[in-house]
Amino acid sequence: MKYWAAFSGIVIRELRRFWHQKARLVSALVRPLLWLVVFAAGFRAALGIAIIPPYSTYITYDVYIVPGLAGIILLFNGMQSSLSMVYDREMGSMKVLLTSPLPRPFLLVSKLVAGALISLLQVYAFFVLAWLFGIEMSLLGYLYAAPVLFLTAIMLGALGLVLSSFIRQLENFAGVMNFVVFPMFFLSSALYPLWKLKESNTFLYYVAQYNPFTHGVELIRFALYEQANGMAFVITSLTAIVFCGAAIYGYDPKRGMYNRKAGR
Amino acid sequence: MSYALQVTSLSYAYQKHNVLEGISLQLQKGRFYALLGPNGAGKSTLFSLLSQLLSTNTGDISINAYPIRTAPRKALASMGIVFQQTTLDTDLTVRQNLQYHASLHGLNAKQAKDNIARELNRFNLEHKQNAKIRALNGGHRRRVEIARALLHDPAVLLLDEASVGLDMPTRDSINEHIRYLCKERGITVLSSTHLVDEVQRDDHLILLHAGKILLDAPCESALSARGVSDVKTLYRQLIQGETP
Numbered sequence: 344m345k346y347w348a349a350f351s352g353i354v355i356r357e358l359r360r361f362w363h364q365k366a367r368l369v370s371a372l373v374r375p376l377l378w379l380v381v382f383a384a385g386f387r388a389a390l391g392i393a394i395i396p397p398y399s400t401y402i403t404y405d406v407y408i409v410p411g412l413a414g415i416i417l418l419f420n421g422m423q424s425s426l427s428m429v430y431d432r433e434m435g436s437m438k439v440l441l442t443s444p445l446p447r448p449f450l451l452v453s454k455l456v457a458g459a460l461i462s463l464l465q466v467y468a469f470f471v472l473a474w475l476f477g478i479e480m481s482l483l484g485y486l487y488a489a490p491v492l493f494l495t496a497i498m499l500g501a502l503g504l505v506l507s508s509f510i511r512q513l514e515n516f517a518g519v520m521n522f523v524v525f526p527m528f529f530l531s532s533a534l535y536p537l538w539k540l541k542e543s544n545t546f547l548y549y550v551a552q553y554n555p556f557t558h559g560v561e562l563i564r565f566a567l568y569e570q571a572n573g574m575a576f577v578i579t580s581l582t583a584i585v586f587c588g589a590a591i592y593g594y595d596p597k598r599g600m601y602n603r604k605a606g607r
Numbered sequence: 608m609s610y611a612l613q614v615t616s617l618s619y620a621y622q623k624h625n626v627l628e629g630i631s632l633q634l635q636k637g638r639f640y641a642l643l644g645p646n647g648a649g650k651s652t653l654f655s656l657l658s659q660l661l662s663t664n665t666g667d668i669s670i671n672a673y674p675i676r677t678a679p680r681k682a683l684a685s686m687g688i689v690f691q692q693t694t695l696d697t698d699l700t701v702r703q704n705l706q707y708h709a710s711l712h713g714l715n716a717k718q719a720k721d722n723i724a725r726e727l728n729r730f731n732l733e734h735k736q737n738a739k740i741r742a743l744n745g746g747h748r749r750r751v752e753i754a755r756a757l758l759h760d761p762a763v764l765l766l767d768e769a770s771v772g773l774d775m776p777t778r779d780s781i782n783e784h785i786r787y788l789c790k791e792r793g794i795t796v797l798s799s800t801h802l803v804d805e806v807q808r809d810d811h812l813i814l815l816h817a818g819k820i821l822l823d824a825p826c827e828s829a830l831s832a833r834g835v836s837d838v839k840t841l842y843r844q845l846i847q848g849e850t851p
Contacts, residue, residue, distance in 0.1 A: 353707075359703060363699070439694050439708065
């Protein structure tokens with residue numbers, strides 16, 4: 344019962360914060376919309392997409408990038424959560440969470456789940472906007488996408504938590520954008536299929552193959568077309584578990600970075 | 608005898624710099640303890656160790672008879688903490704901040720509602736309950752933080768320089784209120800400060816300097832034993848005796 348009270352309290356708090364920060368929703372939607380409306384319009388003619396799974400016919404570029412743009416929302420929201428953890432730690436409100444008499448792994452996972460639910464809201468808001476621009480999936484596709492979007496959001500949120508346990512100051516966060524977010528995004532299948540990348544650079548193709556974000560995006564792409572991608576599911580799940588473990592380690596006062604940081 | 612808070616031979620070092628050196632404390636139930644020390648004495652480090660934000664292998668801590676090594680969660684549940692830096696969520700209202708804390712301590716909806724109403728009433732905050740924290744002044748924010756720390760009925764209340772940044776009347780009013788709570792609810796209060804004038808003669812005074820405890824005695828008896836009339840003189844004597 345007390346675990347449920349704590350879990351629901353953390354989720355409600357994150358939802359309230361999200362509600363109070365309406366600009367966050369707008370900015371979360373503007374970024375993928377720019378890609379969809381401006382970038383995709385420009386490249387629509389230049390980049391034809393061959394028939395590759397899960398597609399059963401030729402598709403236009405704007406249709407191809409919708410799952411990747413959903414992934415971008417999850418990626419940026421995961422980093423936003425990480426940023427808010429660093430902010431909370433600098434401002435002190437993290438101490439309220441960490442001095443709760445509940446197991447720290449439970450608290451961190453609850454926070455991750457809360458962040459993932461907010462990511463989901465943003466992605467479905469984006470799907471509505473994409474639908475208004477004529478990019479439509481089946482109703483079942485939208486339904487099947489929910490659990491894999493959640494899993495990918497957990498994986499990326501956990502990565503954000505790991506990063507937040509390393510980052511000492513908010514000012515250092517620009518480095519995360521340059522060294523984590525953009526490479527993860529551009530070296531993935533979010534904007535172009537990997538076979539296109541392989542044609543121009545084999546090394547980058549292999550880097551993208553090992554990028555867990557690629558597998559998160561593919562998992563979403565297949566689910567939106569009512570199909571399963573076993574390999575992507577396994578890799579995303581395992582990566583989520585590893586990142587969650589590292590995040591829990593990072594916030595352990597006995598072993599992790601939080602203690603060392605406080606000690607400086 | 609079981610103490611509300613017991614610290615035994617506690618040491619902590621930041622890299623190679625010793626911040627706390629083998630300190631021991633025994634705090635009785637229902638008493639007010641003033642932890643006095645200059646900036647850098649180790650007060651905040653001690654509070655971080657008590658609240659398990661930091662950990663050390665040297666020494667032991669028990670809160671309400673729960674050792675933090677073997678029963679860390681019960682120890683945390685027995686403690687209310689007001690940190691030096693404000694830890695309220697400024698985007699949320701007073702009530703929402705209290706609800707969040709209640710949920711983190713596992714209070715069910717009815718308990719949370721009752722306890723929030725009790726603390727809002729006790730701290731005269733009912734009219735502010737729907738105000739966002741960012742709209743409150745420093746004094747009201749501190750009241751909310753203390754109300755929040757008492758929400759789950761802790762046996763021990765830790766106040767880490769809780770009056771820093773407040774004007775004199777607000778400071779006095781909050782300090783008076785804490786002492787009243789200590790008597791009324793029988794909770795043990797450990798209140799750290801670097802301001803000598805916050806210590807009252809009937810407090811139990813713990814003087815921490817450079818990571819060591821220089822004095823641990825009722826203030827009144829310490830004054831008589833040293834033959835001085837006020838805490839400021841006592842403080843100077845003890846600190847100067849330690850400073851090379």
